[in-house]
Amino acid sequence: MDAGSISLLVLLLLVGYLATGTVIFVSIICVSLISLAAFLDFDAHRLGATLTRIMIRSSSSWELSAIPLFVWMGEIVFRSSLISKMFRGLSPVVGRLPGGLLHTNVIGCALFAAVSGSSAATTATVGKITLGELRDRGYDERLSVGSLAGAGTLGLLIPPSIVMIIYGLLANVSIIQLFAAGLLPGFLIATIYSGYVAARCIVKPQLAPRDGVPEVSGRAILDLWPIVVLIIVVLGSIYTGWATPSESAAIGVATALALTAIHGELSFKLIRESLIAAVPISCMICSILVAAAFLSTAMGFLHIPQDIARLIGGLNLSAAQLLLLLAVFYVLLGLLLDGISITVMTLPIILPLILAAGIDPIWFGVFLVIMVELGQMTPPVGFNLFILQGMSGVPILRVASAALPFFALMCLGVLLLTLFPDIALWLPSVLFQ
Amino acid sequence: MRRGLACALPEQIPRGGEYGPVITLAKNLSRIGNGAAILALVFMFGHIILEITLRNLFHTSTFVLDEFVGHAVSALTFLALGEALRTGTLIRVSLLHDSVPDSAKRVLEMFAMASALSVGSFALWFVGVSVLRQFERGTTSASIAQIPLWIPEALVLFGLAIFVLQALAGLIGLIFRTPQSEETV
Amino acid sequence: QTALDMTNEYEPNSIHGQGDQFFAEQVNNSGAGVEITLHLGGALGFRSADNLDAVGDGVVPIADTLGGVLAGSDPIFLVGSLPFVAANPEEARALYEAARPYYEAFFEEHGQMLLYASPWPSSGLWANEVVDTVEALAGLTMRTYDVNGTRTLIAAGASPIQLSWADVVPQLATGGIEGVLTSAEGGVNASFHEHLSHFTEINYAMPLNFVHMNRDAFEALPPEGQQAIVDAAAATDARNWQALADRVSLNYETLRGQGVIIVEEITPELQAHLADAASVVLEDWLEQTGDAGAAVLSAYGESVGRSY
Ligand code: NA
Ligand code: NA
Numbered sequence: 001m002d003a004g005s006i007s008l009l010v011l012l013l014l015v016g017y018l019a020t021g022t023v024i025f026v027s028i029i030c031v032s033l034i035s036l037a038a039f040l041d042f043d044a045h046r047l048g049a050t051l052t053r054i055m056i057r058s059s060s061s062w063e064l065s066a067i068p069l070f071v072w073m074g075e076i077v078f079r080s081s082l083i084s085k086m087f088r089g090l091s092p093v094v095g096r097l098p099g100g101l102l103h104t105n106v107i108g109c110a111l112f113a114a115v116s117g118s119s120a121a122t123t124a125t126v127g128k129i130t131l132g133e134l135r136d137r138g139y140d141e142r143l144s145v146g147s148l149a150g151a152g153t154l155g156l157l158i159p160p161s162i163v164m165i166i167y168g169l170l171a172n173v174s175i176i177q178l179f180a181a182g183l184l185p186g187f188l189i190a191t192i193y194s195g196y197v198a199a200r201c202i203v204k205p206q207l208a209p210r211d212g213v214p215e216v217s218g219r220a221i222l223d224l225w226p227i228v229v230l231i232i233v234v235l236g237s238i239y240t241g242w243a244t245p246s247e248s249a250a251i252g253v254a255t256a257l258a259l260t261a262i263h264g265e266l267s268f269k270l271i272r273e274s275l276i277a278a279v280p281i282s283c284m285i286c287s288i289l290v291a292a293a294f295l296s297t298a299m300g301f302l303h304i305p306q307d308i309a310r311l312i313g314g315l316n317l318s319a320a321q322l323l324l325l326l327a328v329f330y331v332l333l334g335l336l337l338d339g340i341s342i343t344v345m346t347l348p349i350i351l352p353l354i355l356a357a358g359i360d361p362i363w364f365g366v367f368l369v370i371m372v373e374l375g376q377m378t379p380p381v382g383f384n385l386f387i388l389q390g391m392s393g394v395p396i397l398r399v400a401s402a403a404l405p406f407f408a409l410m411c412l413g414v415l416l417l418t419l420f421p422d423i424a425l426w427l428p429s430v431l432f433q
Numbered sequence: 434m435r436r437g438l439a440c441a442l443p444e445q446i447p448r449g450g451e452y453g454p455v456i457t458l459a460k461n462l463s464r465i466g467n468g469a470a471i472l473a474l475v476f477m478f479g480h481i482i483l484e485i486t487l488r489n490l491f492h493t494s495t496f497v498l499d500e501f502v503g504h505a506v507s508a509l510t511f512l513a514l515g516e517a518l519r520t521g522t523l524i525r526v527s528l529l530h531d532s533v534p535d536s537a538k539r540v541l542e543m544f545a546m547a548s549a550l551s552v553g554s555f556a557l558w559f560v561g562v563s564v565l566r567q568f569e570r571g572t573t574s575a576s577i578a579q580i581p582l583w584i585p586e587a588l589v590l591f592g593l594a595i596f597v598l599q600a601l602a603g604l605i606g607l608i609f610r611t612p613q614s615e616e617t618v
Numbered sequence: 619q620t621a622l623d624m625t626n627e628y629e630p631n632s633i634h635g636q637g638d639q640f641f642a643e644q645v646n647n648s649g650a651g652v653e654i655t656l657h658l659g660g661a662l663g664f665r666s667a668d669n670l671d672a673v674g675d676g677v678v679p680i681a682d683t684l685g686g687v688l689a690g691s692d693p694i695f696l697v698g699s700l701p702f703v704a705a706n707p708e709e710a711r712a713l714y715e716a717a718r719p720y721y722e723a724f725f726e727e728h729g730q731m732l733l734y735a736s737p738w739p740s741s742g743l744w745a746n747e748v749v750d751t752v753e754a755l756a757g758l759t760m761r762t763y764d765v766n767g768t769r770t771l772i773a774a775g776a777s778p779i780q781l782s783w784a785d786v787v788p789q790l791a792t793g794g795i796e797g798v799l800t801s802a803e804g805g806v807n808a809s810f811h812e813h814l815s816h817f818t819e820i821n822y823a824m825p826l827n828f829v830h831m832n833r834d835a836f837e838a839l840p841p842e843g844q845q846a847i848v849d850a851a852a853a854t855d856a857r858n859w860q861a862l863a864d865r866v867s868l869n870y871e872t873l874r875g876q877g878v879i880i881v882e883e884i885t886p887e888l889q890a891h892l893a894d895a896a897s898v899v900l901e902d903w904l905e906q907t908g909d910a911g912a913a914v915l916s917a918y919g920e921s922v923g924r925s926y
Contacts, residue, residue: 017548018525018526019526019528019529020529020541020544020545020548021525021526021527021529021530021541021542021545022525022544022545022548022549023518023523023524023525023545023549024523024524024525024526025523026545026548026549026552026553027525027548029552029556030548030552033552033555045675045676046675046676046677047555048555048556048558048559048562049559049563049671049672049675049676049677050672050677051555051556051559052556052559052560052562052563053664053668053671053672053675053677054663054664055556055560055589056507056560056563056585056586056589057663057664057665057667057668058663059506059507059510059511059589060503060504060506060507060585061503061506061507062498062499062500062502062503062506062782063782063784064503064506065477065481065502065503065505065506068474068477068506068509069474069477069478069481072474072478160788162784165784165787165788166784168787168808168809169629169659169783169784169807169808170629170630170659172629172631172807172809173809174809174812175787175788175808175809176787176791176809176812237485238788238792239792240792240793241789241791241792241793241794242485242489242794243485243794244781244785244788244789244794245785245788246782246784246785247481247484247485247785249481250477250478250481250482250485251485253478254478254482275471275474275475276471278474279467279470279471279474279509279513280467280513280516280517280520280522281522282474282509282510282513283470283509283510283513283514283517283522283523284517284522284523284524286506286509286510287510287514287517287523290510293663294663296663297662297663300623300657300661300662300663301623301662303655306655341661341663344659344660344661345657345661347630347659348630348658348659348661351630386524389524390522390524395526395527395528395531396524396526396528397526397528432812488759488779488794492757492759492777493777493779494777494778494779494780495780496768496778496780497780498780498781499780499781499782563671570691572690572691573690574667574690575667575686575687575688575689575690575764575765576765576780577765577768577769577780579690582690
């Protein structure tokens with residue numbers, strides 16, 4: 001059977017399995033086991049040994065530690081008065097814009113993306129802080145969940161970024177230049193998102209309640225200081241070299257604890273409750289990542305990404321045709337695979353095509369990261385959808401449909417990036433001449 | 434707040450019948466596992482802060498940061514699985530459940546729990562084989578700490594064992610539960 | 619037609635990535651009906667530390683594994699990264715030949731066979747200054763890649779730091795670390811020239827990667843398939859050692875083009891100082907490995923005309 005039919009069957013099997021209501025991580029592992037047994041005749045022994053090695057390898061990952069730590073930080077902040085203060089401070093600033101506090105999702109994700117290297121940590125942390133508050137204030141759930149699903153993915157595009165580090169090492173391009181290249185596209189997409197939220201709320205004002213917006217006063221803006229300090233300390237620890245991007249999550253936890261102490265709110269109870277809340281969410285996210293790693297291994301053994309990439313390579317396309325086809329290819333892969341797997345499995349074959357077509361590898365890195373971000377928003381395997389379902393209780397298909405406009409807007413961002421490559425390439429060229 | 438799950442595992446199961454003790458045992462072990470997972474998170478935090486301090490103030494290192502923190506992440510992930518399953522934090526797609534009659538829903542629930550039980554048991558068996566082998570061979574990590582590899586793998590094994598027991602308890606709960614009692618969840 | 623998967627965790631353009639591609643092509647073009655699919659960059663999900671069990675259990679038939687990670691199973695695998703034992707490709711190869719029976723026995727014991735070795739170019743000191751004196755090395759915060767390096771640099775008065783490879787570049791960019799103990803190759807692959815100006819050649823060590831295959835998977839092949847594997851392994855082994863010398867000059871050329879200053883000479887004081895520091899590591903290793911370690915070193919000493 002060819003790669004296309006196999007991947008379609010795996011996809012259908014996974015959709016069917018998930019529909020039975022089996023927990024997601026069990027479903028993904030089950031489908032991977034079935035695929036390996038059915039298409040490659042793996043016996044029980046080989047299946048079990050593969051599962052064991054991949055489970056232990058993918059869960060004992062240093063890079064993964066940022067997720068539970070940032071989730072914990074979010075829980076600490078959530079249990080203190082920092083949140084209500086932040087909203088009090090932001091109200092006069094964004095409250096007058098159409099869409100009001102909905103912009104805290106986009107702005108919050110863009111800022112937090114500058115601190116964390118992964119989209120899972122970004123979505124989970126900002127979601128913890130804003131979702132409940134926006135719901136309590138009567139904001140539209142669809143717009144609130146959708147903007148988070150979209151903006152949360154910016155964790156990968158705005159530096160630091162785990163996927164960019166991996167791309168840089170694989171493609172032999174400068175990681176620092178990649179980071180610089182991701183910055184403007186990241187802010188461009190954030191701006192598009194904010195513009196869309198504002199436009200929706202102008203057309204339909206009841207999506208964002210207008211009452212209770214306080215007057216702009218210096219005093220209210222001062223309430224933003226704890227959050228500003230948190231961001232400055234975490235970012236500062238990275239850019240002064242005190243902490244690596246992977247370590248910055250622990251700095252975030254320490255700073256959040258210090259800020260609650262300054263507010264006189266630090267107690268054993270707060271620490272205990274924040275830990276009790278952080279562990280199951282971390283377990284949910286990490287266990288799905290482990291299952292996804294196993295699915296990636298199964299797809300790797302089935303040679304699916306390689307075969308399709310090779311097929312594309314044989315078509316002799318122009319640069320524009322190639323990019324269009326790759327966009328479709330990556331969106332399809334994004335249905336099933338996580339970003340790091342997509343990057344690692346396809347790059348050895350795709351990169352030579354890109355270079356041969358005369359496309360700048362730094363620019364392509366940004367393009368690829370956005371493709372990976374799109375995959376976070378599509379079911380059945382979409383991490384931002386999983387995280388938001390877990391945090392908001394909104395069923396996954398409703399989350400996915402809420403994310404759809406933001407998926408489309410990100411595609412618009414890719415189009416702009418393709419038409420105007422300087423959006424990505426200008427900053428690195430200025431900084432590294 | 435309504436969770437993403439159509440149903441968490443039953444908290445009080447009078448209909449567990451003679452299997453009641455299994456359900457109680459699963460619950461207690463899940464909680465212990467969760468407690469250990471919390472310790473793993475605190476350890477991760479402490480180790481990273483220690484490393485940052487050592488590197489910046491004393492120009493030295495613990496030399497085992499990514500190794501130890503990696504093991505802590507895997508311990509957290511697996512040791513918390515049982516409690517996450519019990520409390521319904523492990524998300525799933527409940528679309529079909531909401532649109533089928535109660536009897537079909539019950540079958541789906543049982544299939545879902547049986548899947549968790551079988552995948553969990555399968556993984557438990559093979560991780561067990563691996564732990565035993567690491568123990569017999571005395572394999573250590575290649576770092577300066579030379580950690581015997583069976584120790585971190587055994588934490589994964591404990592986590593899976595708790596998860597399997599919890600899935601078993603869930604299945605027993607479903608079998609002994611009448612469909613009407615589902616609203617109590 | 620037999621399909622075999624092969625895993626390594628290195629980039630396509632790295633020295634190991636290219637050696638393995640050469641091997642796979644040799645086998646695939648031999649007409650023996652064996653098709654190897656190489657999964658580069660850890661695409662299959664396995665890292666070097668997983669490969670011994672992954673190949674032993676038949677999960678992946680062939681893998682390329684960094685020797686150092688096997689030290690937890692048998693300390694003999696640290697011989698390749700013993701400090702200041704092998705200074706150039708010829709010596710590294712002699713050391714490999716001396717230890718080869720032990721490597722082969724180890725893989726045999728784990729249900730596998732050693733196909734070929736893939737050597738790393740010599741490690742040196744990457745920093746923002748010339749590190750050719752004892753004073754320059756003192757207190758320098760450097761990332762090391764294994765236990766031997768950490769212990770040697772501690773003994774030499776530097777401040778070794780352990781970091782994951784992905785964290786190295788961000789730490790260099792922000793000044794969190796001042797240098798890295800690795801090869802010119804490693805520095806080229808990760809664009810160190812953007813952050814560091816000097817590579818000081820100290821001929822520290824030339825670690826090895828090992829490519830090993832599951833014994834049952836090999837025996838399940840028809841005779842011509844087995845022959846194709848054995849021939850390709852021998853050809854790749856020869857190619858890798860040959861490529862090593864070319865690789866070093868190619869790397870140096872690249873680095874000079876990028877403005878990196880390559881320091882090929884260090885002061886005799888530093889040389890003696892480093893040798894002192896290394897002797898502790900060497901003694902400990904001999905103690906750990908017992909007769910086997912002593913036998914390897916004396917065989918190696920004989921072939922290069924030194925005594926250990
Ligand atoms: Na980021
Ligand atoms: Na997806």
